[in-house]
Amino acid sequence: MNLYTLRDLSKRYSRGGEAVTIFEGLNMQIAQGDFIAIMGPSGSGKTTLLNMLGGIDRPSSGTIECQGERIDNLSEARLSKWRAAHVGFIFQFYNLMPTLNAAQNVELPLLLTKLSPKQRKEHIATALDIVGISDRAKHYPRQLSGGQQQRVAIARAIVSDPKVLLCDEPTGDLDRVSADSVLEMLQLLNSKLNKTIIMVTHDPAAAKYARRELRLDKGRFIEQESAQ
Ligand SMILES: Nc1ncnc2c1ncn2[C@@H]1O[C@H](COP(=O)(O)OP(=O)(O)OP(=O)(O)O)[C@@H](O)[C@H]1O
Numbered sequence: 001m002n003l004y005t006l007r008d009l010s011k012r013y014s015r016g017g018e019a020v021t022i023f024e025g026l027n028m029q030i031a032q033g034d035f036i037a038i039m040g041p042s043g044s045g046k047t048t049l050l051n052m053l054g055g056i057d058r059p060s061s062g063t064i065e066c067q068g069e070r071i072d073n074l075s076e077a078r079l080s081k082w083r084a085a086h087v088g089f090i091f092q093f094y095n096l097m098p099t100l101n102a103a104q105n106v107e108l109p110l111l112l113t114k115l116s117p118k119q120r121k122e123h124i125a126t127a128l129d130i131v132g133i134s135d136r137a138k139h140y141p142r143q144l145s146g147g148q149q150q151r152v153a154i155a156r157a158i159v160s161d162p163k164v165l166l167c168d169e170p171t172g173d174l175d176r177v178s179a180d181s182v183l184e185m186l187q188l189l190n191s192k193l194n195k196t197i198i199m200v201t202h203d204p205a206a207a208k209y210a211r212r213e214l215r216l217d218k219g220r221f222i223e224q225e226s227a228q
């Protein structure tokens with residue numbers, strides 16, 4: 001089943017009064033349950049595209065449908081509700097709050113929901129358990145390794161059970177061993193929990209964990225040879 005349909009998508013910025021086109025006429029379908037790696041040179045628009053898929057940024061023209069619903073033209077209020085229900089973000093530098101412990105960081109997306117404190121606790125415990133870091137629930141980010149911090153960030157991304165995980169260079173700051181363990185985790189979330197994963201990466205070894213590899217270059221997508 002189709003999850004995302006992008007039609008004739010373009011993004012332009014004005015820089016010093018001059019219009020700069022990042023991409024133009026981009027068409028793509030993303031199936032539910034897919035795991036896609038997006039590669040491409042720096043500045044090719046990978047983060048911009050991910051932000052559009054997550055409803056953080058909007059296209060200059062063209063449409064984005066997710067499960068048959070247009071998200072490119074939703075009001076800010078409806079978009080932030082849509083975001084909370086449908087997508088989890090994972091970033092290169094984890095973006096954890098330094099003053100909150102692991103469990104409190106994971107709780108953040110739940111504060112926007114109607115769940116009771118008891119239900120929130122259960123969700124947090126499940127998410128920490130899935131990423132195998134329950135024993136660090138009370139630790140603060142500075143007390144955790146990079147790999148452990150990224151696991152907490154993954155727990156935060158999945159705690160409200162979104163269908164889609166959008167990952168922007170999730171292993172860009174990790175050594176090979178921690179990177180592989182994070183990538184195995186993403187693969188598991190894809191294969192066992194049926195999360196659709198769209199991952200931007202500069203690392204060809206990371207891209208191999210995906211089901212499909214795409215290259216974004218000069219505003220076009222080029223499908224790479226099948227990863228698996
Ligand atoms: N808010 C903005 N205003 C103007 N230009 C922007 C803005 N955001 C991004 N850009 C430009 O759009 C282009 C694409 O940026 P983007 O961050 O999507 O690239 P990227 O492929 O993620 O690069 P990297 O691999 O370095 O992360 C860049 O040239 C960037 O300078």
Ligand SMILES: [Mg+2]
Nearest residue numbers: 046047048168
């Ligand atoms: Mg980027």
